[in-house]
Amino acid sequence: xxxxxxxxxxxxxxxxxxxxxxxxxxxxxxxxxxxxxxxxxxxxxxxxxxxxxxxxxxxxxxxxxxxxxxxxxxxxxxxxxxxxxxxxxxxxxxxxxxxxxxxxxxxxxxxxxxxxxxxxxxxxxxxxx
Numbered sequence: 001x002x003x004x005x006x007x008x009x010x011x012x013x014x015x016x017x018x019x020x021x022x023x024x025x026x027x028x029x030x031x032x033x034x035x036x037x038x039x040x041x042x043x044x045x046x047x048x049x050x051x052x053x054x055x056x057x058x059x060x061x062x063x064x065x066x067x068x069x070x071x072x073x074x075x076x077x078x079x080x081x082x083x084x085x086x087x088x089x090x091x092x093x094x095x096x097x098x099x100x101x102x103x104x105x106x107x108x109x110x111x112x113x114x115x116x117x118x119x120x121x122x123x124x125x126x127x128x129x
Contacts, residue, residue, distance in 0.1 A: 001033040002129050003067060003103050005112035006043040013044075013057060020113040023129060027111070035065040037102045039095050067106045069098055076101040080124055089119045100126045 008020040027034060041061050048054040069077075077097040084091050091097055096116045103110045109129035110117060120126050 001035050001065065001106065001108045002027055002111050003035045003037060003040070003099070003106075003108045004064075005099060005110060005114060005117070006040050007113040008111050009040070009044045009061075010047065011113070018113065020111060023111055027129070033065055035067050035106070035108055036061050037067045037069060037099060039069070039098055039102075043095070067102050067108060069102050070105070073101045073105050074098065076104065080120055084119060084123055087123055089123070091116045091120065096120070100124065103127070 004024060008018075008024055011018050012021045012024055041058075044061065045054060045058060048057055077094070077100070080097040080100055081091055081094065093116065096114065097120070100110065100117060100120045102108070104125055107127075109127045111129040117126065117128060121128050
């Protein structure tokens with residue numbers, strides 16, 4: 001199961017050819033189970049200006065597996081932030097810690113284009129795709 005991060009979805013929907021979108025295309029073509037969490041859905045949808053595009057994108061995301069963030073997940077996210085900070089690494093966005101925790105809690109791989117996730121993966125069992 002692969003949770004696709006916001007940055008990859010934005011590039012995908014914009015038609016950009018990046019390493020992340022190439023991996024996403026291969027995952028889709030290979031029939032991989034793709035997942036979304038609430039924060040990724042929110043981040044992707046909030047940037048869409050036109051109603052028709054919003055509805056189309058929402059439908060695509062709704063058809064993915066949904067991975068919820070439990071109370072324990074949020075506690076884990078705080079631990080990720082604190083653990084990284086203790087190692088001298090500052091994660092720029094709290095949302096990234098929550099997304100990483102969702103992946104860890106669900107044993108999902110994360111497809112991303114964000115250096116903060118690489119930093120998290122060096123110190124926590126985040127599996128990047």
